Amino acid sequence: MAAKRLGKSTVKFTNPPIIVGTGTIVGPIEGKGPLASDFDVVLPDHAYGERTPERSETKILEQAAKIAIERAKIDKSMVDYYMAGDLLNQVISASYSARQLSIPYFGLYGACSTCAMSLALAGMVIDGGFADYVLVACSSHYQTAERQYRYPIELNIQRKTTSQYTVTGAGAALLASSGIGPKVTWATTGKVVDLGSKDVNDMGGAMAPAAADTLLTHFADTGRGPGDYDLILTGDLASFGSEMLKELVTDNGVELGDNYRDCGLMLFDTKSQRVGAGGSGCACSAVVTFGHVLKEMEKGTYRNVLLIATGALMSPLSCQQGESIPCIAHAVVIEA
Template structure:
């Protein structure tokens, strides 16, 4: 019997893993934004000494993983798994990032939902007794994403107001069967939800229905009330997506407005930094969680947070073939108590 299952899509961990350390690295633009004090490392430029943007993305992911392990005062040999993924074709940032680590590796793809996907699977692997230490990590890079999904950077193409700005950043979290918290206590795994959006410049709208679906299901499954949480933060719906998701969630009877925000909104100062609908990319919720939220949990400014990373599951090929953009959202409860 699935003894740890509660409700339809949620798991309640019996031995909640502790997030014993994190590390975040962001690019210069993110490092000039409202959260700059919180990030562990800010790049001087978008190549960080590498020859290509892709190699830079892989390097910052590797560095984030290594530094998170170091911050946990662990040797790399003690780490039993790395669970990682990114936006690039065949998730090369992740595969190349772990190539020199010698740690068993599960590659994931959930688009921008990958941070919560890795925390979900990682926390079940710890709770289930399969590992004592593992790393969950992901990255994105503005330049690698732009040229892969949209246009050559050199084209200087105009961006519509609904578009989001892919975050250059990486985040890594070390989960342990021991530790003083914060703990991952619940995992709500998302379904693919396709609302029929075909506009590749409006990811927020494409992902919002999936985010709403997972958040509503989380409350149904757990029986939590809104005020059991200090913060509900989506991965990167941005300004437009957050508004749509909030409308869905409110209609379902959950008024989360007072404690609801989005990593893509928090990471940039839109007025000053001209990021249109806000930040996006796997590295958005990764760096905001690992850099910012984790520290607020550690110093007890926050005590229970619902992190929902959201992904748009399309490719340039699927869009060129006329397909809509399905979304997915995975949620994890991160709490200073094991309850």
């Protein structure tokens, strides 16, 4: 068995990568939420001076990546890899942002799980000795996601009780083989879980089994439990999905207590802001983790955090053809 592997699907980094710089940008609605002050840039509107929302998303992704490099106080040319992803067909936001950055690039698709996925991959690349600096980033945009997955923006549509709001934003982090900052220490790769859900208005409910599977696998592989973490963070299960996750893991003898939160619920005031059941999208876990959680770790609020970013891997095409929604969740541990 590979030396750094634990159990079924967890790796433990012997030279854990260090997060030396982050950049976060959020849209106008997120900018009115409770975490607003934690982000580097808050957009005045969705368009951000661009002709199309797709261009606006590319712009914020690129900008977040540049901020992360700047914060790390290194030169762009020192970055060995850029790993990025988003929700759009052919991950265009990531690839178009890479066109501007001219750093060797891996385009990733993990739907809303991309944030944890990129952290895990970057960790393996750095710990494997293949790179000193890896830039990870992901983005989502309310208007581009709405256009691709749902309906035209101005269409009259009433949200369902479990509908979620795609976060407009981008989060980037620069990981390094040496330096000062929080470390990514473990990573558990999820497998695709599909319990047959076909309801495109209920992503949280569809993704909860994948999150439960990865969480239980992580605990089994590492021998840890919920009490070993100051914060267990799911990406975008929102109100209904996190309720289902708690129920699913309770059935397996794991109790999630007060240290369990969901990024989609932290980013908004779900009572006063009209975001349905909570936030979703690649940027949801990225901006909360890189913006809010890492700042709190710096202050000492949290020492070790388990991030489980969840993704629904369907497309509008597969759903219209009657396929159910395959889901995935990746977990990474970040320690101060």
